[in-house]
Amino acid sequence: MARKLTPRIVTADEVSEMLAPSAVPAPRLTRRPEPGKLRTRANFADAILRLWTEAEENFLAIGRYLNHAKTVLDHGDFMGMVERDLPFRYSTANRLMKVAAAIDAGELPADRLPPSYATVYEMVLLNPDEREQAQAQGLISPATRRQDVIDFKKRLRASPATEEESDRRELARLEAERARIDARIMALKAKLSARR
Numbered sequence: 110m111a112r113k114l115t116p117r118i119v120t121a122d123e124v125s126e127m128l129a130p131s132a133v134p135a136p137r138l139t140r141r142p143e144p145g146k147l148r149t150r151a152n153f154a155d156a157i158l159r160l161w162t163e164a165e166e167n168f169l170a171i172g173r174y175l176n177h178a179k180t181v182l183d184h185g186d187f188m189g190m191v192e193r194d195l196p197f198r199y200s201t202a203n204r205l206m207k208v209a210a211a212i213d214a215g216e217l218p219a220d221r222l223p224p225s226y227a228t229v230y231e232m233v234l235l236n237p238d239e240r241e242q243a244q245a246q247g248l249i250s251p252a253t254r255r256q257d258v259i260d261f262k263k264r265l266r267a268s269p270a271t272e273e274e275s276d277r278r279e280l281a282r283l284e285a286e287r288a289r290i291d292a293r294i295m296a297l298k299a300k301l302s303a304r305r
Contacts, residue, residue, distance in 0.1 A: 141160070144156075162224070168205060168208070168226040169208070169209055169219075171205050171209075172207075172208050172210070172226070173209045173213070175191075175205055175206045175209070176206050178190065179206070204227070205226055207233050208226050208230050208233055216237075216240070217229065218244075218249065221250055221251065222249065222251065223252065223254070227255050228253060228255040231255055232249060232258055234262070239265055242265065243261060248261055
């Protein structure tokens with residue numbers, strides 16, 4: 110939970126800097142309709158879609174603000190802000206920052222990304238070759254889920270030696286199971302032939 114900040118006196122230079130146009134775009138806030146006034150499926154879908162898009166844009170804006178704050182604030186001030194003044198942990202801040210940096214650097218196509226920063230973060234963790242394969246397979250799309258990216262990484266990164274070892278273990282398990290079944294069959298045959 111964010112702590113309440115103690116007020117401080119702001120200088121004229123600081124006010125001028127605050128009011129100057131920023132390279133970091135401000136999040137877009139739309140007027141929200143009252144839920145009680147919505148009546149149709151289309152009304153609800155439209156309102157929810159707008160809010161979802163706004164949330165997506167806000168995650169990107171938060172990452173950009175964090176990246177900018179990290180360059181402007183002293184290291185102790187930045188970490189202190191993240192640890193004490195923000196409603197999330199440093200690990201979340203770090204992910205948001207990496208997502209914003211990757212999008213701003215053009216490593217990921219902003220117009221084809223899913224609305225979850227956690228999913229996009231998994232995409233950021235792909236190396237350039239993996240990212241290229243992901244794009245070729247249509248994995249980089251708004252419909253992609255986080256688990257889809259994790260599974261994709263596992264498939265790509267599974268070494269042939271690991272697969273061979275896995276196959277050998279499975280073969281040994283099946284052979285042991287077959288030996289157990291064969292022994293049970295032999296025992297039952299012996300028991301049945303003894304009854305005759």
